Amino acid sequence: MDFTFTEEQQAAAEAAEAVFSGVTPDAVPSPALTAGAVADDIDRGLWRTLADADLLSLCLDPAYGGTGLDPVALCLVLREAGRALARVPLLETTAAAALALQTYATPALREETLPRVGRGELILTAAGAGRTGHEPAELAVTAHREGAHWTLDGTHTAVPWAHSADHLLLPAHTHDGGAVLALVPRDHPAVTLTEQTSTNGERYAEVRLDAARLTDHEMVTDPDAWERLRQLLTVGTCAQALGLGERVLAMTAAYTGTREQFGHPVATFQAVAVQAADRYIDLRAMEATLWQAAWRLGSGAPGALPPAGDVAVAKIWAAEGVRRVVQTAQHLHGGFGADTDYPLHRYHAWAKQLELALGSAPAHEEALGDLLAAHPLG
Incomplete structure (x- = not known):
């Protein structure tokens, strides 16, 4: 079997490397160290460059202005973003929310959002931590349907880019325990954003919904949509962790x-x-x-376990691996590793964020155990 990347995948990686080569580690601002110096969560110039290079539409269907590549190609791009500590919502907008909407949203909602995402005109983010970060995220918000409208109540914590995104893609649960996704405008009158600071010093938000009313048009009710979104977020996080770890080892x-x-x-x-x-x-x-994991998500190929098993294995290795890489780097750098004028401290903080985001290694080991129990390999 041939495990090399296709020409299209390699071209995507080369384009991403060229774009992110202009982002040097010591130029990445640290909101934790320079409070008030960072005017916007997002590097808007870099976001525009990504759009001009067609990297925001990489996996979108050609009908929406995309090139129709698979999650492997997108992970190659996210790997380069992780190397550069790029302050752009590439994971949340392009790798997760847009792909979930493309697969499960209504044709009208896809037509309304996806072409604008590919052109860099519409920024989406997604919530994955739930109310506390230690329970299923869909349980954080209740969704009650009344005719052609839905009412949402609840709170999501640690939502990245929430203050800058145009729409928030939030998981919720219905009265019968089913999971749905709601595409909520950031400026919705029933939405309140409260400032939070993440482990890596970046600006996050607690998102509170108080009887937020949405139409059917803004809801994604396919029962598989939330699980797919969660898997895309997790695999994209693994790609960023890999790029970060490779950069840190090169620095060391x-x-x-x-x-x-x-x-x-x-x-x-x-x-x-x-x-x-x-x-x-x-x-x-x-x-x-x-x-x-990326190949299983993109190919739909059968296996002994569902794709969730491969996603859990990838996150276990990413969480443990990136933690060990930055710990060794700090040790071998000596005093330089703790110097805030040296970029390694920023990589260490981002590594800890990626390690814990969407579940630590033990959490995914537990999930993998449940999958093995439900799908015995013998």
Whole structure:
């Protein structure tokens, strides 16, 4: 079998590398360190460049102005975004919300939103943490249908880009326990945003809905839509973690190759080389499980377990792997690792955010155990 990327996938990766090459780590602002210095959550110039390079429409159907590529191609782009710590909602808008709407929304809603997403005119975000971050996200909001209208009540926490997005794609549950998605305008009169700060210092929001009324047109009621959105968010997070980890290991190799002790570069010391080699193995495991999960999401290929099993495995490796990579980097950098004028501290904070986002490794190990129990391999 041939596991190499297609020409189209490679072209997407090269285009993303060219776009993100202009984003240097030490130029990425830190809201946690420079309060008030960051006027907008989103790097609007970079977002415009991504749109002009057709990277926001990468996986959209040609009917909506896209190129129709698969999640593997999108993960190649997200990998480059992770390397650059790019402050753009590429994961939430393009990799998750837009693809979920393309698959499950009504034709009218797709026509209204997807072409504008591809042109960079419409920014979407998605909630995945629920009310507390420790329970199914769809339970955070109740959705009650009354004729052609829905009423939503509840609170989602830690919603990224909520203050800048045009619409919020929020999971909710109905009276019979089913999951639905609601595309809520950010400026809806029944929506209240409360400032929150994420682990990496970025601006998040608690989103509260008080009897928010939406039409059928704004709801996605397919029972599989929320699970698909969650899987897309999780796999995209794994891609960002891989790119971040690869960048951090490269920074560590460069530093230990020039830092000398006892007249020799510290990279030549066995203890240093072994730790770096272990982290390289972590990255390769993260990569292999990521491509397996992305391929399953895009191909619909049968397997012993549903795609959720591959997604859980990918997130387990991504969470554990990116944590070990940045911990080793901090150790091998010594005092430089804690210097806020050196970019490694930003990578460490983002790595912790990606590790915990959409479930830590133990949470996904539990989910994988449940899947194995429900689908015995024997």
